[in-house]
Amino acid sequence: MSDYMFVLESHLDAAQNKTVAEMQRIATEAGMNVWLTGGAMRDVLRGSAIRDLDFTVERDAVKLGKSLAQALKGNVLSEDSAKRSVELDLPGGVRASVSNARTEKYSKPGGKPQIAPATIHDDLLRRDFTINAIALSLNRGSRGLLIDPANGQADLINRELRATNPYIFFDDPSRIFRLIRFQHMLGFQISPRAQSQLENALLEGYQTAASPRSLAVEIRALSGDANAVAALEALDSNGLLKSLSPALTGANLNTAGLTRFEKALHSVIPAGTPGGWLAFLTVLTEKLNPRESGDLLKAFELSRPEADGLKNLEAKAKKLESVLKSARIHKPSQVYEILETASVDEVLMVLYNSAQRVVQDRIRAFYHKYLPQAQEITEEQVAATGVKPGTPKFDKAYRNLVTAHLNARPRKIAPPEPEPAPAAAGTTPMAMARNGRK
Ligand code: ATP
Ligand code: MG
Numbered sequence: 001m002s003d004y005m006f007v008l009e010s011h012l013d014a015a016q017n018k019t020v021a022e023m024q025r026i027a028t029e030a031g032m033n034v035w036l037t038g039g040a041m042r043d044v045l046r047g048s049a050i051r052d053l054d055f056t057v058e059r060d061a062v063k064l065g066k067s068l069a070q071a072l073k074g075n076v077l078s079e080d081s082a083k084r085s086v087e088l089d090l091p092g093g094v095r096a097s098v099s100n101a102r103t104e105k106y107s108k109p110g111g112k113p114q115i116a117p118a119t120i121h122d123d124l125l126r127r128d129f130t131i132n133a134i135a136l137s138l139n140r141g142s143r144g145l146l147i148d149p150a151n152g153q154a155d156l157i158n159r160e161l162r163a164t165n166p167y168i169f170f171d172d173p174s175r176i177f178r179l180i181r182f183q184h185m186l187g188f189q190i191s192p193r194a195q196s197q198l199e200n201a202l203l204e205g206y207q208t209a210a211s212p213r214s215l216a217v218e219i220r221a222l223s224g225d226a227n228a229v230a231a232l233e234a235l236d237s238n239g240l241l242k243s244l245s246p247a248l249t250g251a252n253l254n255t256a257g258l259t260r261f262e263k264a265l266h267s268v269i270p271a272g273t274p275g276g277w278l279a280f281l282t283v284l285t286e287k288l289n290p291r292e293s294g295d296l297l298k299a300f301e302l303s304r305p306e307a308d309g310l311k312n313l314e315a316k317a318k319k320l321e322s323v324l325k326s327a328r329i330h331k332p333s334q335v336y337e338i339l340e341t342a343s344v345d346e347v348l349m350v351l352y353n354s355a356q357r358v359v360q361d362r363i364r365a366f367y368h369k370y371l372p373q374a375q376e377i378t379e380e381q382v383a384a385t386g387v388k389p390g391t392p393k394f395d396k397a398y399r400n401l402v403t404a405h406l407n408a409r410p411r412k413i414a415p416p417e418p419e420p421a422p423a424a425a426g427t428t429p430m431a432m433a434r435n436g437r438k
Contacts, residue, residue: 015092065098110209174214275344
């Protein structure tokens with residue numbers, strides 16, 4: 001039997017582990033039961049990185065969520081009073097949600113559900129797909145116990161998307177968008193039964209009752225994924241993008257541009273690097289006129305900093321490109337310094353638009369060579385220069401060490417010792433290797 005607490009810890013980064021530990025501490029203190037659920041459990045069990053931590057609580061989730069944010073010095077991003085759920089932004093780039101275990105009863109597609117408190121078991125069964133309906137207990141008496149009422153683990157092994165019940169699309173048609181997102185993001189098959197449920201839902205037109213906002217949320221979630229374009233094409237071919245923008249269809253979807261963008265993103269930027277959403281939006285709206293693009297962007301409900309960032313992105317990318325192609329750049333440390341402070345969105349726009357080989361090469365060298373080399377410098381090495389950690393002098397010493405490390409010429413390999421006596425032709429190690437002999 002797997003030790004799921006061990007599996008969990010080994011898949012979370014340091015900040016996520018700290019969040020889970022703190023959640024366990026404050027829930028125990030408050031005498032509340034808490035589980036890790038949703039995508040976090042799905043991704044732990046399939047052995048991949050976790051995007052956000054979804055906690056479910058059998059009592060007051062809002063209170064617990066706010067205590068967690070306070071304890072970790074994070075922020076509450078939003079609160080849903082009907083679902084008694086909060087979204088949190090926590091240190092170390094950790095995103096988390098804390099929600100009450102609940103049931104939801106719908107009287108018409110896309111209608112407002114009647115919400116009632118429930119056990120974790122019933123909460124799991126009101127979810128969308130079986131692979132998202134697994135919970136891990138973080139409670140003292142049962143820590144590490146897995147609850148999997150719909151046998152989502154079997155579907156994870158079979159790589160299949162199966163609905164938790166026959167009414168999922170009637171109840172909440174936004175699950176149509178989620179199904180297509182997961183199909184492409186995870187590369188899973190849709191089970192035959194879920195496929196016929198989907199076809200019936202589309203025939204009945206349930207999708208028209210889904211909010212454009214829910215579609216925008218799913219597009220944002222898939223934007224950085226390796227199969228984002230395929231997912232967008234699937235949404236388009238089912239006529240599902242219309243609610244977001246009637247203009248975003250066919251050639252206007254810019255799949256050629258998005259494919260080029262996707263290639264640049266995944267071949268150059270290391271996986272897991274945050275950012276890129278604004279560059280994705282820029283490419284997505286490239287073929288639309290200003291009014292169409294403005295309408296579409298409104299549906300994405302960008303935050304103020306995002307909206308400002310988007311407005312300035314192309315100008316900043318142009319500036320970055322011109323700095324990067326400068327003939328005054330001779331050393332790796334110069335490339336490193338320029339790109340270290342640039343945003344991933346700017347870099348992606350340069351990769352997308354620039355026809356300059358030198359610019360493309362410098363960006364590649366930064367991510368594949370200079371950045372990993374700079375990360376080799378340890379705090380101990382800096383402290384060994386005699387400066388105190390946490391001081392401006394420490395930062396300066398760190399920068400100096402990075403610069404020296406990046407600009408150091410690779411050490412020459414020592415010339416081979418002279419042979420004591422001339423060897424016969426074809427018997428030197430090089431010649432033997434050339435002849436395919438050992
Ligand atoms: P991601 O890894 O992208 O966050 P996710 O499945 O965790 O994927 P979230 O939006 O974070 O997506 O939702 C958390 C969990 O809440 C889901 O795994 C699922 O169990 C449940 N859920 C979310 N949206 C719905 C929905 N529309 N209908 C039913 N269950 C949902
Ligand atoms: Mg999630």
